Amino acid sequence: xxxxTIHQTWSRSLGVVSRRSYHVPSINKALKTEYDTINDYGxxxxxxxxHRLPESTAQQSPxxxxxxxxxxxxxxxxxxxxxxALNLNINDGLVNNFGLNTLGKNLLSYYVSEHLLVxxxxxxxxxxxxxxxxxxxxxxxxxxxxIWGIQVDSSTKLDKYLSQESEFIKxxxxxxxxxxxxGEVKESGVHELSSQESKTKIDSSFISDEAQAYASAVRxxxxxxxxxxxxxxxxxxxxxxxLSRKLPLEEMFQFNQPTRELVRLCDKLNFAEPLEIRLIxxxxxxxxxxxxxxxxxxxxxxxxxxxxxxxxEAKTRSVVNALMSYYLYSPLDSEGxxxxxxxxxxxxFEGIVGLGDVSI
Amino acid sequence: xTIIRIGSPQAxxxxxxxIYLHKGPRVTGLKKDPQEAFTTNTGYKYExxxxxxxxxxxxxxxxxxxxxxxxxxxxxxxxxxxxxxxxNEKLSAMGSKLANxxxxxxxxxxxxxxxxxxxxxxxxxxxxxxxxxxxGRMTMGLFARSNELNKVMxxxxxxxxxxxxxxxxxxxxxxxxxxxxxxxxxxxxxEVGEQFIREKLLGGRASVEDITVRLVSGETSSN
Amino acid sequence: MPVKAIAKTSIAxxxxxxxxxxCHRISLQYCNWGxxxxxxxxxxxxGRLDKLASEKKGIFFDINKKNGHPTASFHYNNDTIKTVExxxxxxxxxxxxxxxxxxxxxxxxFKFNHKVLSINDSVRGIWSPLHTPKSHRHKI
Numbered sequence: 001x002x003x004x005t006i007h008q009t010w011s012r013s014l015g016v017v018s019r020r021s022y023h024v025p026s027i028n029k030a031l032k033t034e035y036d037t038i039n040d041y042g043x044x045x046x047x048x049x050x051h052r053l054p055e056s057t058a059q060q061s062p063x064x065x066x067x068x069x070x071x072x073x074x075x076x077x078x079x080x081x082x083x084x085a086l087n088l089n090i091n092d093g094l095v096n097n098f099g100l101n102t103l104g105k106n107l108l109s110y111y112v113s114e115h116l117l118v119x120x121x122x123x124x125x126x127x128x129x130x131x132x133x134x135x136x137x138x139x140x141x142x143x144x145x146x147i148w149g150i151q152v153d154s155s156t157k158l159d160k161y162l163s164q165e166s167e168f169i170k171x172x173x174x175x176x177x178x179x180x181x182x183g184e185v186k187e188s189g190v191h192e193l194s195s196q197e198s199k200t201k202i203d204s205s206f207i208s209d210e211a212q213a214y215a216s217a218v219r220x221x222x223x224x225x226x227x228x229x230x231x232x233x234x235x236x237x238x239x240x241x242x243l244s245r246k247l248p249l250e251e252m253f254q255f256n257q258p259t260r261e262l263v264r265l266c267d268k269l270n271f272a273e274p275l276e277i278r279l280i281x282x283x284x285x286x287x288x289x290x291x292x293x294x295x296x297x298x299x300x301x302x303x304x305x306x307x308x309x310x311x312x313e314a315k316t317r318s319v320v321n322a323l324m325s326y327y328l329y330s331p332l333d334s335e336g337x338x339x340x341x342x343x344x345x346x347x348x349f350e351g352i353v354g355l356g357d358v359s360i
Numbered sequence: 361x362t363i364i365r366i367g368s369p370q371a372x373x374x375x376x377x378x379i380y381l382h383k384g385p386r387v388t389g390l391k392k393d394p395q396e397a398f399t400t401n402t403g404y405k406y407e408x409x410x411x412x413x414x415x416x417x418x419x420x421x422x423x424x425x426x427x428x429x430x431x432x433x434x435x436x437x438x439x440x441x442x443x444x445x446x447x448n449e450k451l452s453a454m455g456s457k458l459a460n461x462x463x464x465x466x467x468x469x470x471x472x473x474x475x476x477x478x479x480x481x482x483x484x485x486x487x488x489x490x491x492x493x494x495x496g497r498m499t500m501g502l503f504a505r506s507n508e509l510n511k512v513m514x515x516x517x518x519x520x521x522x523x524x525x526x527x528x529x530x531x532x533x534x535x536x537x538x539x540x541x542x543x544x545x546x547x548x549x550x551e552v553g554e555q556f557i558r559e560k561l562l563g564g565r566a567s568v569e570d571i572t573v574r575l576v577s578g579e580t581s582s583n
Numbered sequence: 584m585p586v587k588a589i590a591k592t593s594i595a596x597x598x599x600x601x602x603x604x605x606c607h608r609i610s611l612q613y614c615n616w617g618x619x620x621x622x623x624x625x626x627x628x629x630g631r632l633d634k635l636a637s638e639k640k641g642i643f644f645d646i647n648k649k650n651g652h653p654t655a656s657f658h659y660n661n662d663t664i665k666t667v668e669x670x671x672x673x674x675x676x677x678x679x680x681x682x683x684x685x686x687x688x689x690x691x692x693f694k695f696n697h698k699v700l701s702i703n704d705s706v707r708g709i710w711s712p713l714h715t716p717k718s719h720r721h722k723i
Contacts, residue, residue: 022498022525024576025489033488039573042472044485052476063643070603070641081478095476099483103464110461114550117454125449130588140592147595147660149607149641172643227479237601244600245593246702254587261585268444281713293713307711323586342454347549353430354450359443360585 030090050093053080053171063151063172070149071221077228085220086150088176088213097220104223107231108136111238111343117354118341120249122327124357127252134252135242138207138215144241145214148221150174152210156182176213235343249328257360258319264358265326266298273299277315280305296322397441401520404512406445408432412512416540419509424556426543434539437515437532445514448539455542458550459495462557467491489576499572500537501530506566510536594702606685608643608658612651619670620653626674635678639685655681659689 027033032047058064058079068082087096112135116128123131134140153173159182160167181194193206200207226234255261259277266275280293294314296304304325306317331339331351339351382390398406406412408428416431426434433446440447464486472482485491493499501524504510510533517527524530545553561568597603613620613627626632627646636644652670655677659665667684669677712720 022530024496024498024578025492027489028487031484031487033484035485035488038490038577039569041467041485041491042470042474042482044482044488045474045476046484046487049476052478062645066607066641066643070607072601078479084478099468099486100478102486103468103483106457106461106464110457113453113457117450121450124586124588125453126586126588128450128453130590134591134593137590137592143592143595146662147597147603147605149603149660151608224478227481227483240600244596246596247593248591251591252589254589255585256587257585264585283713291713293711307713327586342545342548342553343550349547353433353446353543353546355433355446356438356443356449358585 046095048090049095052095053083055080057168058083058171060166061168061171062166063169065172067149067172073225074229074233077225081224081228082221083171085224086172086174086217088174088216089178097216097223100220100223100227101216102223103226104219104221107222107226107234108219108238108242111235112136112242114341114343115243118339118351119330120328121331121352121354122329123249123354124327127249127327130252131247131249134247135245138211140245141215141218142211145174145218148218150214150217152213153177154182174213174217176209250324253320253324253327255320255323258316258323260360261358262296262303262319262323264360265323268355268358271298275303277318279311279314294318400440400512400514401516402512404514406432406436406440406514415509415511419507419560420540420544420556424544424548424552424560426547430543430547434536434543435513437513437535439516439532440514441516448535448542451540451542451546452535452538453542454545455538455540456495458545458553459500459538459541459557462554463491463494466558466562467494490572493572493576494568496572496575497531497534498575499568500534502571502575503561503566503568504533504537506571507564509533509540596702603660604639604641604685605659605661605688606642606657607660608645609681609685610645610647610656610658611653612647612649612656613653614650615648617650617652622672622674622677623653623669626677629674631674631678635681642685655684657684657687657689659687661689663689665689 030048034043034045034047036043055078061079061083064079064083068077068079073082081100084095085097085100087094090096109132112132116123116131116135120128120131151173153170153175154177155163155165156179159165160170191208193201194209196209196212197206222234222237225237263275276297278295278297280295282292283290289309291307291309292311292314293305293307294311294317295302295306296318304318304320304322306314306319306321308314308317333339333348333350340347379391381393383393383396386392400406404412408431412435413428413431416434417425420426429446430451434448434451436445436447438447438449467485467490468481468483470482472480474482474484476484501510505524510529513532513536515528515532517529517532519527521527541553541557544556548556597605611623611632613623615624632644632646636642652668654666655669656664656666665684665687667680669680672680
């Protein structure tokens with residue numbers, strides 16, 4: 001039996017006096033998991049699932065075959081795994097995508113983090129986290145799922161029967177709605193939040209079940225690629241589909257006290273001379289629309305420059321410019337290419353490791 | 361009470377000023393004496409000394425050696441002296457992701473008799489508590505403690521005297537462990553990083569796996 | 584907090600890295616009796632459509648029999664469906680229509696009279712009159 005918290009006697013035997021005990025996740029009862037011993041990983045079996053989709057059935061699903069070739073997946077990637085990646089249902093006997101999703105999530109988070117940590121080592125942690133979300137958050141993965149042409153299986157059994165739709169078509173569609181949800185009459189412009197959706201509601205925005213399902217399917221497809229073709233091919237796939245997207249990093253910063261932050265940063269970097277903001281040029285104060293150019297200097301080094309229609313604006317812009325050019329720095333290797341990431345072949349550590357953010 | 365002049369000779373043109381450096385309990389507006397701020401509650405002074413780095417250097421040995429600067433950064437937590445010194449946040453971001461990935465691959469790599477496997481990999485294990493906890497914070501914290509890796513850490517707690525968990529030592533130790541993995545991955549590449557986890561974290565006498573098994577199955581190990 | 588983050592989603596750049604054909608489904612509708620469907624019936628009979636479908640593997644073709652003029656509906660990944668009339672067209676003309684629309688992005692066509700359309704900043708930067716030496720600046 002598995003307990004949710006550390007047993008008191010065990011804690012004491014280790015010399016731990018735990019007041020706020022660490023929460024160990026308990027096993028999901030709905031999956032009816034069985035295993036021999038706790039760390040005999042091969043023996044785990046979720047008995048709620050009876051079988052995987054046979055390959056011969058999967059081959060007869062035109063939507064599945066089309067998706068397989070649209071994504072340019074290797075022939076080693078079996079159609080049954082692809083179909084499993086699209087299944088989120090727990091109760092229809094077919095194995096769902098939970099495991100593939102977990103695997104895909106781990107692969108994605110590693111390769112996305114690695115990419116960002118090496119390419120932008122100085123990103124402040126809040127920006128780094130948002131950038132990770134920007135590349136692999138549910139919204140982005142939802143969009144990617146749509147781009148891949150994944151369709152939701154939203155017709156009921158009755159609809160399918162009446163339209164004489166082949167039963168195989170649904171194996172190539174995203175299955176997350178229960179038969180009851182499919183049958184609900186939809187009013188345009190009105191969306192009733194499911195219990196899962198209302199949990200994610202902040203102000204007027206929420207994470208829709210559909211977005212979650214799409215994201216899960218995309219992660220599972222990546223997980224499936226790993227099981228069939230190994231990590232190198234998966235890395236390439238992630239690079240092609242996820243890391244190739246444009247990341248609007250410079251739009252993600254919101255500074256509250258930029259000048260103070262820059263002063264602290266100069267302090268942290270042990271700059272010998274103090275930060276000074278100087279006026280570089282101006283159109284003349286009596287000109288119709290006066291423009292000023294200010295620069296943030298450390299001794300004779302210019303850290304940043306900004307243009308503004310008042311001196312204060314120019315000063316602030318120069319400071320923000322200095323901060324941005326520090327935070328968005330991207331290291332190069334000895335040949336002038338972007339620094340290699342640790343998972344690359346012949347990796348040599350040539351980049352830098354972020355020193356941590358400054359506090360105000 | 362001391363009044364000293366700070367600023368290097370080259371910078372003195374700008375910075376020559378007399379400042380009172382405060383010792384003892386925190387007073388708003390007073391600058392802390394660096395001598396005191398750079399010393400942990402256990403009396404270790406923040407520096408690249410052999411004494412500070414010996415625990416993790418001994419653990420890494422030559423095969424996974426990292427530079428002294430990086431080693432000191434691994435040991436420094438954000439909470440230490442207001443985050444003025446290089447600290448381990450970015451390193452642990454890398455390390456925790458690598459650990460999660462490695463353990464997800466590790467639990468699925470063995471042979472299985474589950475007929476619902478995907479290409480020989482049993483994915484049913486992935487949602488189980490043990491699969492989640494292998495790279496969990498508690499496991500890493502306990503591992504760091506049993507290997508004496510967290511003997512010297514530069515961090516601050518609101519109550520150092522409180523327990524392993526309550527004082528935050530578990531979290532900080534875990535973050536230090538992730539940072540250590542991250543530092544090895546940064547210095548030697550991902551493959552060596554994974555080899556490091558396999559050899560040092562799973563292969564040692566108190567392996568991460570044993571700790572997790574005991575953690576997850578709580579009561580069975582208490583007798 | 585020194586700096587706050589603003590959440591933004593990354594922007595897709597189809598063709599950089601991987602390319603996904605935007606058209607994912609083509610529905611063809613024909614009538615077994617009407618004369619306007621002759622061309623499409625011909626295509627279906629001779630198997631030329633099968634050949635086309637096997638060339639465009641990433642697209643899911645479905646054929647429906649329904650009374651009325653024949654149509655071809657193209658489903659794109661931006662949630663748009665474009666329906667094209669193919670009544671009274673010759674088989675080759677129908678194939679040309681399918682070929683053309685299966686390569687579209689699903690966005691409406693628009694007139695564009697500039698040399699470059701880009702989401703990136705200019706590599707040259709913006710010219711500034713204030714960064715020339717004082718002696719070269721424009722004098723009023």
